[in-house]
Amino acid sequence: MSNNLNMHNSIAKLLDGVAVEWKPLGEVIKSLKTGLNPRNNFKLNTSDAMNFYITVREIQNGKIVFLDKTDKINNQALELINNRSNLEAGDILFSGTGTVGKTAVIDEKPKNWNIKEGVYVIKPVQEIVVSKYLSHLFNSKYIVNEYSKKIVGSPVISLPMSELKKIQIPIPPLHIQTEITRILDIFTELTAELTAELTARKKQYDYYRDKLLTFKEDEVEWKTLGEIAENLDYMRKPVTSGLRKSGSIPYYGASGIVDYVEDYLFEEDLLLVSEDGANLLARNTPIAFSITGKTWVNNHAHVLRFKTYGERKFIEYFLNNIDLTPYISGAAQPKLNQKNLNSIKIPILSLTKLTQIVEILDKFDALTNSITEGLPREIELRQKQYEYYRNLLLNFPKLEDK
Missing domain, CATH: 3.90.220.20 (DNA methylase specificity domains)
Structure with a gap:
């Protein structure tokens, strides 16, 4: 608190009576x-x-x-x-x-x-x-x-x-410009360092994810996804935007939350997998993602239930890491239908090995992607701090105020 107060006092003193052209x-x-x-x-x-x-x-x-x-x-x-x-x-x-x-x-x-x-x-x-x-x-x-x-x-x-x-x-005097720059550069340099660190960690994450999720055909037992997961697609229910009642329950589509509604279809931890859309080929965002608590899902995402957290997260990481092109039909409108989804081959690992892989990837995922912890959260906080002091330092009397 005292550091913020000192900063505010320093800024007030710096800008006091400054002539600005x-x-x-x-x-x-x-x-x-x-x-x-x-x-x-x-x-x-x-x-x-x-x-x-x-x-x-x-x-x-x-x-x-x-x-x-x-x-x-x-x-x-x-x-x-x-x-x-x-x-x-x-x-x-x-x-x-x-x-x-x-x-x-x-x-x-x-x-x-x-x-x-x-x-x-x-x-x-x-x-x-x-x-x-x-x-x-x-x-x-x-x-x-x-x-x-x-x-x-x-x-x-x-x-x-x-x-x-x-x-x-x-245009304030040059010495004022220089001091404003010095203060703001402290925040931008820190953000740049954190961003560089995030880039390095993402590369590290990619390396270990590829290494941990690559298996030879004869190295492990393989089963189809349909043999492992319980498909709940029959419980999905699309609702057009005009008929949705606004609320606090996430309404999911192919690539994530598209709205918030009043009611829910599911109340458990599940894995959603994109059923259609250009992202199936572009892969700009994950095509498999976990949801939890009360949720509503439309018919653009498959709904899968697993027995354990480890199994669900492993499948999530695995599906997001492999080439799904052989399972996708349609060029103009790419689609991963239920039959093809169920036929995807999944490596079967021991509980110990599966748990180890998920724990490692969870840590990397939190560090590189989480908006509540890890580097993205830290970068967001530093950016907000920079924006606050930038607007404070550059809030000169406007032309119309003179």
Whole structure:
């Protein structure tokens, strides 16, 4: 409590009587540019592609994060984009299309990467505005609200450069900008460290999950899922949205909760498995997931009952880890029907081995996915802390308030 109070007092003292000048962004920057899209200019991921091609997904927590799925470009394409974007240390990257408003500050001149069209390069006049201060400002509640009014397009949205230049920016003295940046960087650095830790733990989780859930044909006994689980599909009941009575009971579909209703069909621990939908092939979210307590399930998810927790969780992990393509019918509308679901081969393990695998994977799952514990929860708390102090520090008197 005392630390929060000291922080509040320090901020109040820092901002007391500070003179703030408001200027359009276009007046405090040297230029506003963007990168280049492939189209007829170059190709991605060619055999000689050694450089990174940065899109909005690589802009994370104020930094550029190179991912396993980051696209690559060759040297000729890199030079072509360089001639247009001219990235330098101190530049701010701003996502102007798709997920508008994500920012990152370039620490040093890039050597092996550049950006796509739609990622904007903002080059601040350093004698007027500090790069990191401006980056934090772009994420503040007031500025986000201002540029959100200027967003155009559908389904892919964008913020025109001409409109971004018109956004009014609060410019306090440079030493105030620097101190605000120092305070806020404490929170963003911690979030970035936690995010990097989460990425490492997810890779570790993937490794052990694959290792623990891969079995040779003659290594274990195999049974079909229909021999192991009790199928409760006959108890499902779909209800159209217009006829559902609103309540507190989760109403489940193929990929999770789709609504909350007044009544329930089940009151126990069960495993749901997606019956249809594009996610059966895309696997963007788990196709098998456990539910507990009072629930309602529609006819887009199979309902399976198991004798023990360990058995249910093992099957959940196993189904989410294997290739289900051979069991899925339909291309336009992928479907995993009950007959094919029941025919999936499952390895039969001793109780000791099964329990050991589930305990290990449960720990990794809680660490990497839980919203109530583990790293995701910690990241969420630090992000909320950052947002609170960012809005407190950047809450300057508005133009209309003067």
